[in-house]
Amino acid sequence: MEKVLEINGLTKMYKNGRGIWDISLDIYRGDIFGFLGPNGAGKTTAMKIMTGLMKADRGDVYIFGHSVSSDFEKAMEKVGCIIETAESYPYLTAYENLRQVSRYYSNVDEKRIDEVLEITGIHRYKNEKVRNFSLGMKQRLGIASVILSKPELVILDEPLNGLDVEGMVEVRKLIKHLAETEKTTFFISSHLIHDVELTCNRVGIIFGGRILNVDYTENILNNYASLENYFISEVDRNGKI
Amino acid sequence: MERFRAAFINEIEKMYKKKKAIVIVIISLITIIFGQLMVIAIRSGLGIRGVSSTDFPLLVLSVFVNTILPLFTALVAIDIFTGEFSHNTMKIALTKPISRLKLFSAKIAAVAFFVLINLLVVMVLSTLTGFIFNPASINAIGLVRIVVSYLVTVIPIMALAIIIIFFSNVFRNSTAVFFLSIILFIAFKALEFVFPQYSSLFFTSNLGWYNLWISDAMPFMKILRQLLIMLGYGIMFFTAGYYLFDKKDL
Numbered sequence: 287m288e289k290v291l292e293i294n295g296l297t298k299m300y301k302n303g304r305g306i307w308d309i310s311l312d313i314y315r316g317d318i319f320g321f322l323g324p325n326g327a328g329k330t331t332a333m334k335i336m337t338g339l340m341k342a343d344r345g346d347v348y349i350f351g352h353s354v355s356s357d358f359e360k361a362m363e364k365v366g367c368i369i370e371t372a373e374s375y376p377y378l379t380a381y382e383n384l385r386q387v388s389r390y391y392s393n394v395d396e397k398r399i400d401e402v403l404e405i406t407g408i409h410r411y412k413n414e415k416v417r418n419f420s421l422g423m424k425q426r427l428g429i430a431s432v433i434l435s436k437p438e439l440v441i442l443d444e445p446l447n448g449l450d451v452e453g454m455v456e457v458r459k460l461i462k463h464l465a466e467t468e469k470t471t472f473f474i475s476s477h478l479i480h481d482v483e484l485t486c487n488r489v490g491i492i493f494g495g496r497i498l499n500v501d502y503t504e505n506i507l508n509n510y511a512s513l514e515n516y517f518i519s520e521v522d523r524n525g526k527i
Numbered sequence: 528m529e530r531f532r533a534a535f536i537n538e539i540e541k542m543y544k545k546k547k548a549i550v551i552v553i554i555s556l557i558t559i560i561f562g563q564l565m566v567i568a569i570r571s572g573l574g575i576r577g578v579s580s581t582d583f584p585l586l587v588l589s590v591f592v593n594t595i596l597p598l599f600t601a602l603v604a605i606d607i608f609t610g611e612f613s614h615n616t617m618k619i620a621l622t623k624p625i626s627r628l629k630l631f632s633a634k635i636a637a638v639a640f641f642v643l644i645n646l647l648v649v650m651v652l653s654t655l656t657g658f659i660f661n662p663a664s665i666n667a668i669g670l671v672r673i674v675v676s677y678l679v680t681v682i683p684i685m686a687l688a689i690i691i692i693f694f695s696n697v698f699r700n701s702t703a704v705f706f707l708s709i710i711l712f713i714a715f716k717a718l719e720f721v722f723p724q725y726s727s728l729f730f731t732s733n734l735g736w737y738n739l740w741i742s743d744a745m746p747f748m749k750i751l752r753q754l755l756i757m758l759g760y761g762i763m764f765f766t767a768g769y770y771l772f773d774k775k776d777l
Contacts, residue, residue, distance in 0.1 A: 360624075377544055
C-alpha cells in the first residue's frame with residue numbers, strides 16, 4: 287500500500303509542560319484515519335505541525351514523500367486541510383473566498399468552484415459576504431475550499447464542529463464518497479467517538495500527548511462492543527485514568 | 528513564480544475588497560483640494576503668487592510623503608500582517624502550497640503596489656488641480672520633474688514599510704504596532720534636528736530624497752549613498768521580518 291503520510295518521532299513541548307511526545311504514524315492511500323482523543327490530548331498540535339502552521343521541536347512529517355519542514359510546497363501540493371476552525375475572509379463572498387484558494391492550483395476553474403458550492407449545499411449563497419454566514423455555513427464553505435483542488439490527502443480537525451445533524455450526515459457521506467470514488471485519503475481528528483466509529487476505517491488514539499494504539503475499526507469492533515469501550519480500555523491499560 | 532503571483536493577486540484583491548484603498552484615495556483627494564484652497568487663499572489674501580502649476584504637485588508631495596502616505600502605508604502593512612494573524616485568517620494562505628518566503632514577499636510586493644498606486648493617484652490629481660487653477664505655467668520639464676519625484680518616492684516609503692512590517696511580526700496587536708510606528712517616526716524626525724550631522728542615516732530623512740533627483744545639478748553620489756542606506760534598511764528589516772514570519776507558530 288502506498289504511504290501517503292508519514293509522521294516520524296514528532297515532539298513539541300509547550301512552556302506549560304503540555305504538548306506531544308514522539309508521535310509516529312503511517313497513513314496509507316484510501317485510509318479514513320480517525321485521530322481520536324479528548325480535548326487537550328495534542329490532536330491539533332500534531333495537525334498544525336503536519337500542515338506547517340507550527341514547527342516541531344523534533345521529528346518530521348512526510349507527505350507523499352516530501353518533508354513538510356524542508357519541502358513545504360511539494361508536500362502541500364495535493365493536500366487540503368481545515369485546522370481548528372474553518373477560516374474565511376468575512377469581507378469577501380463565498381465565491382471570492384474560493385477563487386482566492388483556486389489561484390494556488392492549476393486544476394481549478396469556475397466550473398469546479400460552482401461544483402464544490404453545489405456539493406456542500408451553499409451554492410445559493412455564492413455571492414453573499416461570508417460575514418453574514420452562520421457557523422455551519424462557514425464550516426461548509428471551509429469544506430468546499432478543502433475539496434476544491436481535488437486533493438489526494440485531506441486533513442480535517444474536528445470537521446463536524448458547528449454543523450447541524452443534516453450537515454453532519456452530509457459531510458460523513460461526502461468523506462466516504464470521496465474515499466471510495468477518488469481514493470482520497472482522510473486524516474480526521476475528533477473527540478466525538480461515535481462520529482469516528484461511523485466514519486473512519488482506521489483509528490489512532492492519542493492521550494496526554496502520546497499515541498496509545500492504532501488499529502482498524504473493523505478489528506476493534508470485532509473485539510469490543512463499541513469504539514468507546516476500546517478507547518476506555520486503551521486509556522486504562524496505559525494507566526492514564 | 529506562479530504561486531507568488533497567486534498570493535500577490537490575492538493580497539491586492541483583499542486590499543481592494545476591504546474598501547480601505549478607496550477610502551485612502553478619497554482622503555488623498557480631499558488633501559489635494561484642501562492644499563489647493565490654501566494656495567488660493569494665500570494668493571488672494573496676501574497677494575503672493577503661491578506656486579506654479581508644476582510646483583503644486585511637488586508641494587503636495589512634500590506634505591504627503593511626510594504625513595499621510597507613511598500613515599496609510601503603516602495601516603495597510605499592519606493590516607496585511609498583524610491584522611491577519613489576529614483575525615486568524617493568516618492560516619488560510621499558510622496552509623496552501625506556497626512557501627512562507629514567497630508569501631512574505633508577495634505581501635510586501637502588494638504593499639509596494641499600494642504605495643505606487645497611491646502615489647500615482649496623488650500625482651495625477653495634484654497635476655490636474657495645479658493645471659486647472661494655474662494653466663499658464665505648465666511645461667514638459669516640469670511634468671518630467673513631477674513624474675520622477677513621485678516614482679522615486681516609492682523606494683523610501685517601502686524602506687519605511689519594511690521596518691513597520693518587521694514590527695508587525697514582533698507584536699500581535701495591530702494598535703501597538705501602529706502607535707509604535709508613529710512614535711518611532713516622530714522620534715526619528717526629531718533626531719534629524721538634534722543630530723543634523725547624522726540625519727542622512729535616519730530612515731525618515733530619506734523620504735525627501737526625490738529633491739536630489741530634481742535639483743539642478745543632480746548629485747549622483749549623494750543619490751547613490753541614500754539609495755544604499757535605504758537598501759541596507761530594507762535588507763536588514765526584510766531578513767529580520769521574514770525570520771520572525773517563518774518561525775511564527777499559529
